[in-house]
Amino acid sequence: MDDTGNTTVAVTKIILHSPVRDLxxxxxxxxxxxxxxISLVAVHGEGCEALHDLLDQLIVGDDGNEDRFIVTTWHENEPIEDVIEFVGTFGDEGSIEHVRL
Known part of the structure; x- marks a missing residue:
């Protein structure tokens, strides 16, 4: 609950829009x-498969630490509405954040 008494849902899922211009x-x-x-990062857009692979490398890190874990998916030729629906039904009740870099 926030300061005004409203119930808030934490962001736990990300839609990362490709391409990313700021690595x-x-x-x-x-x-x-x-x-x-964050439980899920779904990468969407042109060239998202390569961005997904880079994202996995960044998440795992150089030492392969298993504590660094986020589920990632890529959605190159899917309408954004389908990606939003997929992300919305994934796992927990958390809300979705769109990220463009």
């Missing part, structure tokens, strides 16, 4: 997402 910002965001315990 440094993506690296920083991945670290934030791990701390926030």
């Amino acid at each position: 440094r910002a993506l690296q920083d965001l991945v670290e934030t997402w791990i701390v926030r315990k």
Whole structure:
């Protein structure tokens, strides 16, 4: 519940729109997402398969630490409405954040 008495739902799922123009910002965001315990990052748009692979590398890190875990998916030729529906039904009740870099 927030300060006004409204019930809020934490963001736990991300739709990352491809292409990403700022890879440094993506690296920083991945670290934030791990701390926030984001459950899913769905990558959508042109070239999203390669971005998905990079995202997996950033999440796992150099040492392969198993504590650094986020489910990732890629959706290159799917309408955004289908991706939103998929993300909405994934796992927990958390809300969705769209990220464009």
